[in-house]
Amino acid sequence: MKKLIKLIWRYFKFNLSAQMEYRANFLIQTFGMVLNDVFLLFFWWILFGKVGMINDYQMGDMMLVYSVVTISFGISLVFFGNLLNMTEIIIKGELDSYLLLPQEELSHILVSRISLGAMGDFIFGMLLFFFTPYASAVNFLILIGVSILASFIFTGFNIIFQSLTFYIGNSTTLARVLPESVLTFSLNPPSIFNGAVRIILFTAIPSMYFSFIPISIIKEFNLLSVLILVAAAIIFMGIGILLFKRGLKKYESGNLIVKRM
Amino acid sequence: MKRLRKYFTVFKINFVNELMYSRNFMGQILFFGLFLFVYSFLWRAVFRGGEIEGFDFVRMMWYFMFTESIMLSKFVFHSEMAQDIKTGDIAYHLNKPYSYLLFMYAKYMSSSLIRMTMNLMFGSLILFITLHQTPLTPLHLILGIISSMAGLTINFVFFFLIGLSALWFEENTAFHFIYSKFLFTIGGLFIPIEFFPDWLKNFSSRMPFMYILNAPAKVYINGSSEFARVFPMQLFHILVWGGLIVWLFNRGTRRLNINGG
Numbered sequence: 272m273k274k275l276i277k278l279i280w281r282y283f284k285f286n287l288s289a290q291m292e293y294r295a296n297f298l299i300q301t302f303g304m305v306l307n308d309v310f311l312l313f314f315w316w317i318l319f320g321k322v323g324m325i326n327d328y329q330m331g332d333m334m335l336v337y338s339v340v341t342i343s344f345g346i347s348l349v350f351f352g353n354l355l356n357m358t359e360i361i362i363k364g365e366l367d368s369y370l371l372l373p374q375e376e377l378s379h380i381l382v383s384r385i386s387l388g389a390m391g392d393f394i395f396g397m398l399l400f401f402f403t404p405y406a407s408a409v410n411f412l413i414l415i416g417v418s419i420l421a422s423f424i425f426t427g428f429n430i431i432f433q434s435l436t437f438y439i440g441n442s443t444t445l446a447r448v449l450p451e452s453v454l455t456f457s458l459n460p461p462s463i464f465n466g467a468v469r470i471i472l473f474t475a476i477p478s479m480y481f482s483f484i485p486i487s488i489i490k491e492f493n494l495l496s497v498l499i500l501v502a503a504a505i506i507f508m509g510i511g512i513l514l515f516k517r518g519l520k521k522y523e524s525g526n527l528i529v530k531r532m
Numbered sequence: 533m534k535r536l537r538k539y540f541t542v543f544k545i546n547f548v549n550e551l552m553y554s555r556n557f558m559g560q561i562l563f564f565g566l567f568l569f570v571y572s573f574l575w576r577a578v579f580r581g582g583e584i585e586g587f588d589f590v591r592m593m594w595y596f597m598f599t600e601s602i603m604l605s606k607f608v609f610h611s612e613m614a615q616d617i618k619t620g621d622i623a624y625h626l627n628k629p630y631s632y633l634l635f636m637y638a639k640y641m642s643s644s645l646i647r648m649t650m651n652l653m654f655g656s657l658i659l660f661i662t663l664h665q666t667p668l669t670p671l672h673l674i675l676g677i678i679s680s681m682a683g684l685t686i687n688f689v690f691f692f693l694i695g696l697s698a699l700w701f702e703e704n705t706a707f708h709f710i711y712s713k714f715l716f717t718i719g720g721l722f723i724p725i726e727f728f729p730d731w732l733k734n735f736s737s738r739m740p741f742m743y744i745l746n747a748p749a750k751v752y753i754n755g756s757s758e759f760a761r762v763f764p765m766q767l768f769h770i771l772v773w774g775g776l777i778v779w780l781f782n783r784g785t786r787r788l789n790i791n792g793g
Contacts, residue, residue: 303709310713314722321584321727325577444559451563455570463577 278374279350279382286352286385297387304391308341308399311458328460331404332486338400339414339485340457343421345393351426352384357433358446367524377430377515410489417485420500424480427507428453430515437518449476457482477507538630542638550646557647560604561654568658571596571722585726590665591753592724597659598749599721601651602680606687607643609636613695614704617788626785633692633781640688641681648680667753675759676752682766683744687715689773690740696777699784714739720746740769 290297312334319330348354357380360366369376369383400406400414432449435442456464456478464472472478480503488496572593579589587595613636616622625632660666668676690711697704715721718732719741725733736742747762 299706303706307709307713310717313717317723317727317729318578320729322578322581325574444562447559448562448566452566455566459570459574460577463573465573468573 275378282382300387301391304388305395308395325460326462334399334403335405335486338396340482341392341396342418345389346422347425348386348389351381352386353380354429358436358443361436362441364524366522405489413489417488420504421481421485423504424477424507427511428477430511434514434518437521452476453478453481539634539638542635543642546639546642550643557650564604564651590663594667595749597655598752599745601648601655602745603721604651605644605648607640610691610695610708614698617698637688644684672752672755679748679751683748686740686769687744689777692777696780696784699787714741719744743769
């Protein structure tokens with residue numbers, strides 16, 4: 272575990288310094304994403320300006336939703352920047368270069384890239400929190416805690432569907448649509464979803480754990496909800512790692528010479 | 533007319549080509565279905581209280597389907613054009629007996645129209661099945677398609693302008709980013725501009741962006757009265773902005789310097 276944390280930290284520092292070499296590009300990508308998120312909030316600003324309240328949600332609640340989701344998504348893709356590229360790496364036969372190294376493969380693939388857009392999401396979420404009606408020192412600590420757990424749930428969920436490539440061949444469409452679906456559901460007031468959709472959001476598309484439960488914990492701390500979140504993180508990560516390890520046995524080399532820079 | 537025949541041939545070839553690879557649309561259709569599904573929950577909760585600015589739940593769902601159909605159908609070519617300019621490959625187009633601008637327009641329209649048709653068919657089918665109601669009549673459909681084509685043409689003009697910017701600026705991704713955010717917000721993608729505060733509504737109605745998404749969607753819903761109001765404005769924007777790109781293109785190609793090859 273200690274070795275893994277060291278690897279994540281070293282790769283983070285290395286990736287960041289590599290990106291900082293092209294400073295203008297770094298700033299454009301990072302702050303471009305901050306701007307992008309601001310534009311997304313525009314929609315809610317107009318809507319709440321017109322209707323005032325949607326079920327039990329107001330603009331301040333929606334800002335908290337955006338804060339939690341963008342921080343969790345940011346943590347996930349800043350540290351595990353290759354998360355959404357795994358299908359492509361497997362299809363192209365580019366895994367070989369990871370298999371030859373002594374480091375455990377899955378963690379190595381995940382950490383070997385950084386997403387600058389996600390860095391922008393992270394910064395946006397952090398700043399936005401202080402404009403919500405829930406901003407306080409204690410809530411900030413809770414926000415960090417639940418966002419880390421939610422990021423593990425998002426990471427585990429994506430490892431599961433990216434690893435399907437080992438079993439069903441090219442699953443690019445699935446691997447592209449599913450993370451998007453988690454985000455689309457998560458960036459809405461939870462109370463608008465009812466019936467069977469709520470069951471889907473607890474299982475196949477885990478928006479409940481990624482957004483709705485973390486938000487409820489910040490609004491009103493509940494130990495049981497924290498435990499549910501921890502359990503969900505362990506289950507999603509566990510299934511993801513298991514599927515990847517089993518799938519790796521089916522992997523056939525692409526006989527491709529890859530230069531990783 | 534005879535001089536335009538070659539552009540129609542480009543249109544036809546590209547159209548057949550796109551049809552051959554129609555499997556590529558699968559991901560886009562899935563995204564489209566996902567958005568319709570998620571937003572149906574949101575709009576149901578918003579319109580529980582009745583009508584807002586002439587929209588009820590059914591009209592809002594159709595409005596959203598039409599704007600998304602157009603938004604997702606746009607064939608993005610500005611990066612390809614910028615690449616052609618940077619590498620000098622544009623010379624292969626400029627020395628041929630056709631207008632580069634009309635060549636790109638024929639290519640863009642064939643790809644965009646096929647995508648729009650698929651989106652409209654899929655979206656209408658889903659809404660017919662789930663809502664059992666539609667504001668569409670055969671006349672609304674014909675006028676809506678004409679207005680959408682005008683909207684796509686205005687969009688083409690802006691894409692071409694962004695592509696042309698590569699003659700003066702090395703990197704034009706930021707321009708495309710800003711443009712897409714204008715469409716997203718004051719173009720009325722998710723929310724009709726009728727919902728905006730007065731000052732923003734006035735500003736948006738003076739801009740060309742609402743004539744790409746908002747105006748055609750309202751023609752589909754309201755028919756001839758809306759068409760009579762917005763179509764002349766669409767033509768006005770095509771002429772003004774179209775004139776600008778012709779002038780800039782002629783100026784820009786004089787600046788072009790291509791070395792050997």
